[in-house]
Every structure is written in C-alpha cells, then in structure tokens.
Amino acid sequence: MNSTSRIWTTTGLISGVSTVLLLCGFLYAVKDIMNPLGAPIFDEQTRQESVLPTPEIESVLDVTAIGDSLAKGTGDDTGNGYARRTVQILKERGDQSKLVNNLGINGLTTAKLIPLLDEKGVQYVLKQSGVILLSIGGNDLFQETEKFQSGGELPTEMELEKSVTEASENFKQIVKKLVDINPDAQLVYVSLYNPFADLEGIKEIGNKAVTHWNSLAMQTMSEYKRTLVVPTYDLFSNNGPLYLSGDHFHPNGEGYQSIAERIVQGLGKSVVE
Amino acid sequence: MTANNRVVGEQQQTVLSVQHIKKKIGKKWIVQDVTFEVKAGEIFGFLGPNGAGKTTTIRMLVDLIRPTEGKIQICGYDVQKQPEQALAYVGSIVENPEVYTYLTGWENLEHFARMMPGVSTARIAEVVDTVRLGARIHDKVKTYSLGMRQRLGIAQALLGRPKLLIMDEPTNGLDPKGIKELRVFIRKLAEEGMAVFVSSHLLSEIQLLCDRVAIISQGRVLAVGTVEELIADGTNYVVWQLEPRAGGEALLIADGVRLVEDPDNVLDVAILAGMGDHAIVTIMSPDQIANQVSRLVKQGISVESVQKINPTLEQLFLEMTEGEGIE
C-alpha cells in the first residue's frame, strides 16, 4: 500500500519534471535551429581571442611536412613517407625530434597551397616546428603528363615551360609566406625529379623542365636564410625502377628512405652551423 | 428497468438478458442465435461441449467481443452501447483468473479497485476475508497455487458488489475439496441475491450447482429450463430383474414396451454394475410400472426388483445432440 503510493508519487513527479524540461529543450532547439542567432556572441568576445596562441617549440628538430603527395608519403607501403623516416633517422642518431604534423595533401599544386598557408590551424602547426619539409611543384608540371600516361596528349615543351614559369611565381609566394609564418624554422625544399626518366618521348623535355624548375626553386630559396634544397633528381634518373613505386610516379619506401637520408644529411650541416 | 420487473419483485428481477445474439468470425458462425435470461438470486448453468460457443458467448456478455447481431442487456443497460453502466454490475472471471503475477494479491485487488467507482480499502479487505486469502494476500501472485489464484480471481470479481457474477469453467484445475467449497460459496452468493452465471462442460457439475440450465451446442441453445424440467421432459428408463428372464422379456414386448438393446450405451456403467446379467432395460412412462408388475405376477413371472432411473443431464445431452460427444 505504502510502497505503491510512494512509487506513484516519486515516479510521477520525476517524470513530470523531466517532461517539462525536455519539452523546453525541444522548443529551444527548434527555435535555435530554425532561426540561428547569427554570430553576435563571437563578434564581441572572441574576435580578439580568435588568434591562436603561439605554441612553444619543444625541439628545433620537430618536423612538419607540407605540400603534395610526396610530403604525404604516397607510394610508401609503410605509410611513413620521408617525414616520419626523417624523424626516425634523427632519433636513431640520438637527437630529440618528433613529427608535429604531416600536412601533405595528394594532388596539391602551388596554386592550391597558397590559400592553405592562410589557415590558422596550418600556421599554428608550422609555428610549432623546427623543421618544415616542403614538397610542391610536381603536380603543376606533371599532372598533364599523368593524363598522357592514360592515353592523353603529350605536353609540348612550350606548355611545360609555361607551367614552370607560372608555378615558380607561386613558389616564390609560398616560400615567402612560410618564412613569414615561422622565420626561425629550417625550411627544407625537396626538389623535383623526373619520374619519366625511363619513358621515351617525354624523358628529354621532362628532364629539361625539371632542371629548369629546380634551378628556379634554388634561386628563390637562396634569398632566405635558414633554407635548404635537397636534390632528388639524381636519385631517380638512374635508379627509377629501384626507387619508384608501382604507379611509376611516386617513390616507394626505399625512395623515401633515400630522400630522408639526404634531408638528415642536409640538416646535420645546418644544425651544426 | 421496466414496470413489470418492479411488480414481480426483487427475486424475479432479470439481471441478464440475452436476445438472439450471433457472432460470425471470418466466414464461420461461431454463435448462431443464443437467447436466455438470468434472474437475480439464481445460479444459471451454461452447458456445452468444448467448441460449442460457450466462451465466445461469455466474452460477448462482458464486452470483450462485439456480437454481429443481437442485444445483451445487464440490469437494463445495453452492454455494447453503455458498457460503463452495464459492466459496473458485473463481476467476471473469463477462463482462467489471469492476474498480474509480478504484483501481490493485494496490489492486484487495488489495481482493479481503482478501475471501478466506490471500492474502498475496507471493501478490499472484506473480499479478501470472504475468499480467505488473508494470510498470503501480501505475497507475490507468482507464489500462489492455482486454487489461490482462483480465489483471488473471485475476490476481484466480487470487489464492486456485482449483481451478476460470470464464471467461465470455474472448477477447472481445482481439487475435489476446492470444487465442493466453491459450490457452497456460489450457493451462498446466490442466496444473498446475486445472479450467478456458470459455464461448464462438466454436466455433473452443473447438475449439482445450478437452478436453471441452458444447453448449447454448435452455437445454438438447444434447451433452457430448470434442471427438474429438463430431466422430467426426458425419457425414463426402468430396469427390471425378472425370473425367468426370457418369459418376462417376451411378456413385456408383447405389451408394447420398448426394450433397450444395448444398455451400456445409455446408462451409467455404475448403475448397471449392481444388476447382474439378468437386467432388462426398458423405456416407459413411470406410471405404467404398477400395471406391468401385476401383469407379470399374474403370468407367474417373479419380479425380483424394479428400478426407475431418472436420466442424468449426460443422457439428456446425448439425446439432444445425437451423440456429438462430451467429456
């Protein structure tokens, strides 16, 4: 008798209160979703705060990779790419290092990289890094060539040359932005190789374009302190089958390892300095 | 309530009136034309084999099933049109007394009490007392025996002081002692003025308990009447023991008396058992017996015994349904 009355009062009361609460929540939600308030709350309070705090750099050898599929490590079966391999080698060598982020995005061109560098999250990551590994330009030059591989038309020397000039203008902007974002970091540019060194018909003009590009890049980079260009051209011109992955375009694990070793060699010198 | 009822008085008041109800389920007529009335203070038996339409009829009485045709009134209220008024006068146990096994007996009664007007806690205590469940009423029903559940079922039926109590096969699952108690109990309720409607396929049960009986088979009411009327209407068997048997038999036949060829089929084995092989079973009016005895004696046949046997409802039933069979 008592127990049933108690059940009734407590359960009834709690569920009554719950229902009212939930109903309020529901009406509030409907109102809020149907007529979003707009952003006034932020305008007042967070505009000033919305600049991300400047992070502290833990080690001058903390690595961030940015750029295209090479930065990402496409083609490496282990998924490590040269970014993680570089960190590994540094660690094995006894240095304190970690991979901050790998911001490599497949298919990225110079034009697409520029707006990315304006993003706060990207800047935040870059500011935290002692070493920035940049790889870009390959897609500007060879996207057309990839089409050729699947039966499209071969790019002419003129066209390639045009791509090189356009991209190198973008490249200047990129390097400037990177240096502006983090002037203290060691900026490493992994320069281009000709992936079609074994492909008659394009080998010649490819070589020419890549060489031209690399020299332009070298020029741009040399305008800034704490920059480094790592050559890869020679690695792949004779050892293509050994270092290229199944797609004949991206390096395989071995290829990335060799690039990483070169990066570390380069770094070693710079750090000592 | 009609003026007529008032004149006739409380004892004769019609509590339940069933007029030509029919029920069709799918393409089959489960109940075809059932009509009867139950008056206050009487125990009314509803008799029929399994599948005769008893349960369907009972469900129509308490608004669980809607009749396809016909009208049911309880204390003057139409069950279909005014269920709230009509069902207030009814207490019922349809088939087994299914109560909530996860509640205690008391909680069950409280539950049902909340569903009808004017049932106080005192009244609940009273019915618990009536069915003598006091000792276990606060135990969970799942710990009850079938008999106790039956009593709890009766208790909930009595809660609202009904004028009509409907019980479907109330003796199912009870032991002989329980059945006897139930019989006494029902009789007491009827004496207090309640109309009791009891269905059963056990004829002996109905015969012992009921004042009036309706016999139903294949969805039709075959007969309605007091138990005495129904029995008197039927055939009387007379069992003779004559010496010499053959001569007596010949004399009886000569006078046009019908003999029963195969007595085992019509009479209870128990009755025949005491009679030996010489018994002659005849069908005749009881007032003929004296005549026949003197005729036989005159012809030198010695009459060892003459026994008049009133037919039981079983026999009645067999005759009416032409041997459809009954448990």
Add this chain to the structure above:
Amino acid sequence: MIPLVKNEMIKMIKKKRFYVILLVLVVLVPMFAYAQLKVSMNSQEKYGDDWRRQVQQGITDNQNSLGSDRVPEEWKKYRKIYIQQMKYYLEHDINPQQTGGVSFTREFLNNAATLFIPLLIMGVGSDIVSSERTTGTVKMLLTRPIRRWKILLSKLITLLMFVSLIVVSAYVICYLISGLFFGYGGFNMPVLTGFVLNGAEVDISGVHAVPQWEYLLMQAGLIWFVSITVAMLAFMVSVLVRSTAASIVIMMAALIAGNILTNMASAWTSAKYLFMVNLGLTNYLAGSPAPIEGMTLGFSLMILAIWAVCSLFVSFLVFTKQDILN
C-alpha cells in the same frame, strides 16, 4: 483517468522493465567511456595536450580523402562539411573534442540518438499492450466499467512519462559514469551550433556558440521528440501484435533497417519519408549532413509527427474495435 495512469505506472515499475533499461545503461556506458578513454590516451601520446594539432591533422586527412577516387562522392560531402566545421573551430580556438564528463555525454547521446535510445524506448513500448494480451490480463482490464479508449490512453500517458524518464536517466547515468573517467566539468564549455547546410556547402553565417549545458538541453529535447515518435510506433505495434516478442522484433527490424538505409540510400530519395531515416534530429544541431538531400529539421519533425499521429490513430481505432479472442 489518474487512477488508471497510476495503475499502469505501478505495473511498469513492478514489472522491472525500467530497471532493466537502467541496468543496460549502467553496464554499457562504462564500456564506451573506457573505449573513449583509450582513444584520448592514444591521441594524448601523439599530440600531447595540443588539440589544435590533432584537429589540423584531422582536417588534412579528410582533405586527402577528398582527392581519392576510391572515396564515394557521398562520403566526400560529409568530409567537406566536417573540414569546414573543424576549420571554424580552429579559427575560433574552440576545442571540438575536449574530453570531460559533459562532452562525453554529448558525444555519446549524439551517437545513441538514432538507435540505442530508440531501442531502449522500444523495450518499454512494445510491451505495454501486448504483454497484457500475452498473459491474458487484458480480459481483466477490458471487463471493467471503463471505455476502452480510456484504458489505452492511460497506457499511452504512462508510456510517454517513461519516455521522459528514460531520456533523462540516460543523460544522468552517462554523466555520472563518464565523470569517473573524464571528470565532471565542462558545463560552460562553448559548443558551436547553427551550421546550415546547402548541398555540400556549409553556411556559417548562423554559427554561434552556446554553453555546453544549453547544447545538452537542446539535444535532449530533440532526442525526446524522436523517442516519443518511436514510442508511439512501438505502441501501435504492441496493439496490433499479440506477442511481445514479435512486436519487439518488428520494431527492432524497422529501427535497424532505418540505420542501414541512413548510411547507404541517399540515391533513393523517397526514403526520406520513412520515419527511420528521420531519427537523427541531433544532426541538425551538430551540423552533420542529413542522410538525404533536401531534409531539414522542419521536414523531419513533420514526417515524425505524421507517423506518430497515424500510429496513434491506428492504435485507438484497432484497440477500441477489436474482439479479444484469446
């Protein structure tokens, strides 16, 4: 009516169904909380305390999959929207993945809204009428001097009260248990809402931050609405089907089918008129894309309401007319 509701309430409590539901929550929540703890420990290892790096990596990873031909177009839409939202969070320096009892509760219920909570509701709803028929007690109920619709209404009211109880208990249990893992704070943490989706683009003009407790309140309200709809459907099935087991199976099949459809059938646009596809109301709050083009909160509310009203109509029609034959 009140005595009838009281009866149903007492039966529901005494039948211990509700306790079973609470028990399920008490057992399951720690498992999810533990899994979540593992996840956050992993990312702790990788990114330290720096959630910004983690969010940025999430953005980059999703950008990568946008370029892949192997990723279905449909998923790309989800990822584009995710990327834009994460960028927005980063720009405003709000951690979208902050761990804490309150955040865990929000995340958990966001995921539970379309299947887990409806299943719990269904466990109560599918049973409420059919159990009376399975045990035969429906005869006792319906031979009382009370109109059938009143009896059914009392059951419906009771069911709705338990819907509220279940939704609120899910929150309370989730908060209390996850608090053990992640701490009890986070009520005032800002959460962004108001992302409006136009196709694959996110309109951020309406985005604003609300304190997390307000977000939880809105989320609970939406889950409550979904639960009521599910409850009414389960109620109808419970009236139509005599056996509790069968009615649970029917509802379960419908809910799970809905979940599968939501994940795959955006090509079949008429699926948006099915109730099961519209259970993800909380997505509108979080700014996740609707499973089928053209679905909005208003649309989903309408569809759910129509289904709920229809099933109520059927329930009452059938219950008041049907013959109780067994």
